Amino acid sequence: MQVTIRTATVLTSKQLNQIKTKINKKYGSKVEYVQRVDPNLIGGISLTIASKEFDASVKGKLDNLKDQLKKAF
Amino acid sequence: MEIQFFQILFQIINFSVVLGVVTFLLYKPIQKILDERAKRIKAGQEAADQAIIEKEEINKQKSQNTKDAEKTASDLLEAAKKQALTQKKEILAATKKEAEAERQKMLDSWQQEKTNLKKQYQQQMIEAVITTTEKVIAKKMTSKIDQELIDRELDSILAKI
Numbered sequence: 001m002q003v004t005i006r007t008a009t010v011l012t013s014k015q016l017n018q019i020k021t022k023i024n025k026k027y028g029s030k031v032e033y034v035q036r037v038d039p040n041l042i043g044g045i046s047l048t049i050a051s052k053e054f055d056a057s058v059k060g061k062l063d064n065l066k067d068q069l070k071k072a073f
Numbered sequence: 074m075e076i077q078f079f080q081i082l083f084q085i086i087n088f089s090v091v092l093g094v095v096t097f098l099l100y101k102p103i104q105k106i107l108d109e110r111a112k113r114i115k116a117g118q119e120a121a122d123q124a125i126i127e128k129e130e131i132n133k134q135k136s137q138n139t140k141d142a143e144k145t146a147s148d149l150l151e152a153a154k155k156q157a158l159t160q161k162k163e164i165l166a167a168t169k170k171e172a173e174a175e176r177q178k179m180l181d182s183w184q185q186e187k188t189n190l191k192k193q194y195q196q197q198m199i200e201a202v203i204t205t206t207e208k209v210i211a212k213k214m215t216s217k218i219d220q221e222l223i224d225r226e227l228d229s230i231l232a233k234i
Contacts, residue, residue, distance in 0.1 A: 009219045015227060022231040042211045043219045044226050047234075054233055056226035058210055066203040073195040 001027060004034045004048040006057070008041045023049065 003023055005011065011019075016035075023031055027049075042058035055061075 007219070007223060008214070009216045011223065012220065015220075015223055018227055019231070022234060026234060039211075042207060043214050043222045045223045045230065047230055049234065054230045056230050058214070058222070059207065062203050062207055062210075066199055069199045069203075070196055073192065073199070 001030070001050055002032045002034060004036060006036045006038045006041060006046040006048075008037070008039050008043050008057070010037060011035065011045075019047070 003019075005016075005019060016033075020031075020033065040059060042062075044057035044060070046057045046060060047054040
């Protein structure tokens with residue numbers, strides 16, 4: 001299984017370990033981690049585990065806000 | 074001069090005979106002819122009178138027919154005028170109704186166009202605001218702020234996994 005970690009800046013080792021600990025606990029140790037630095041995210045973090053995305057990036061939140069505003073009007 | 078009685082008598086008898094003969098031969102036929110002539114004249118007169126009466130009757134009838142025809146023509150004209158007026162009113166009403174429907178259609182179309190434009194404008198405004206916000210945040214973002222943000226978000230993300 002592959003886990004993709006995207007951030008706008010490089011993760012600290014503490015942060016990376018925190019992520020790996022949690023994921024390995026749930027999915028086991030046979031997980032491949034891919035880190036990507038994507039300035040388009042602006043800030044925050046986005047995790048993709050298998051095909052499921054957990055987006056807590058600034059870009060993701062602003063996109064979500066944009067969609068909600070468009071639906072409201 | 075001596076009055077001879079027998080000559081006078083003879084004359085009287087002679088005159089009487091002549092008178093009788095003339096009366097018998099001439100007076101009665103002539104009277105008959107005159108009577109017939111009078112009858113013919115009378116018949117002719119009566120026929121003329123009758124013709125005059127009939128002519129008056131015909132003239133009277135003609136006059137009445139003319140009056141009737143004029144009245145009929147007048148009635149027809151009046152009816153035609155009424156019908157034309159009714160049709161004119163109907164056409165006007167129909168035209169007015171069509172114009173009103175067209176006006177309403179245009180109004181509805183304009184309203185819809187206005188709503189669409191308003192919606193389009195709002196969508197564009199939202200896009201512009203979000204894009205500007207992204208740029209402002211990107212400009213203000215530092216590594217330190219980002220790291221703090223990641224630390225804050227990690228707990229909630231990992232809780233969802």
